[in-house]
Amino acid sequence: MAGLAHITQIYFLGIGGIGMSALARYFKHAGYQVSGYDRTETKLTRQLQSEGIDIHYDDRPDWLASHLQLHKSLVVYTPAVLADLGERVFIENQGVPMKKRSEVLGMICFEKRCCAVAGTHGKTSVSTMLAHILHTSSLGCTAFLGGISKNYQTNLLLDEASDWVVAEADEFDRSFLRLFPNLAVITSMDADHLDIYGTQQAIVDSFNAFAGQVQSGGSVVVKKGLQVIKDPAKSISYYTYSLNERADFYAENIELVDEAYQFDLIHPKGRIEGMRLNYPGLMNVENAIAASSLALLAGVDSEELLVALAAYQGVKRRFDIQYRSEQFVLIDDYAHHPAELKATIASVRDMFAGRKVTGIFQPHLYSRTRDFAEGFAQELDQLDEIILLDIYxxxxxxxxxxxxxxxxxQIKNKNKQLITKQDLPGVAEKLQAGVVLMMGAGDIDTLVEPVKLKLMEIEHV
Incomplete structure (x- = not known):
């Protein structure tokens, strides 16, 4: 890759992050010696180790001194790594080149034709759908995903023969301003990361800056209603998409048939009838429209699109049905913003109409809880029963x-509990039949299996 001519070793500070791990896998496949640090051992880091990547979990500047050839190394880091971490301080003092994850991703994507998926929510679902569509089409693609694709059991797709790359354009820390894509979609611009941006308008301005970085001759697809301003200085095509409201790309005749959604896709050049999405959640129909819009603009034909979408299996932790029986449905979801809770709960209500819905929610970040406490309470009030955990x-x-x-x-529903993670298995023993929806971006996923076992015990009493 250009800019890494003399590099043989790449070290990752925070290698266990979903975006960092995809880059680590990419460079391992490319023949570099890859290693890294993370503070916590997880299933993902263990998988990386099984793939031949050396990882340790304690802060060890001495390890770096003895294992890295400093003049031949590049260090990739995530903003989540603290500035006073011993290893980071050592690297900076040694003058070893350091680049943010977003900068390295931008370097890779700049060498290919890039499809970038941006938005304060929906990025991972749309990018994974899009990657699957392109990967199975005649175009092919490499893809860096923010979740584990259930079709491929990984967050990295590789296709050396393809000119296309799919990347999530992350607004955190303004990372997406490192990308200059050929095609881009913007799914949402809700207030979030206010510790970085300060105001909603600053978020909107940043997304507009991202849209303006699309290369001349490229296209931007925006969810209808978002305030994206066209750049008259560049020859960029602008389109809108919507679930079922008239736009450049939208759905008609949406039906839920045997828990799969069927619909017709309207697009600027016509209609594709009989689209089928076997992955649950009405919000995922909207995500499929966003993904399909970029796929069509990239050159995927309608038949390839139909086949690919029907075969899409989803993303782990995105409306992920973990257990199902006559009494219970257990769903694990990454929702961690009020807008995401709203969409997820609405999708559950649509799919499981008439059933009791119990939500277990783990707030993510102190700053987000401070900024959106009222919004969280308002959306959680749409549940029949609320179990709230401590902040992650x-x-x-x-x-x-x-x-x-x-x-x-601020939750008005009296059927609510505030508990610790340790209390959850005991509380789960008393749950009533219905849908159990576990939501959050922290470590709530580690509690899914214990809750599942408790539900199974209830059924066999």
């Missing part, structure tokens, strides 16, 4: 006065 801090230190009670106290 992720990269943040505690903020005085910010805890899950900020949300809990």
């Amino acid at each position: 801090p992720a990269r943040e230190k505690p903020i005085a006065g910010v805890n899950s009670e900020l949300i809990f106290n």
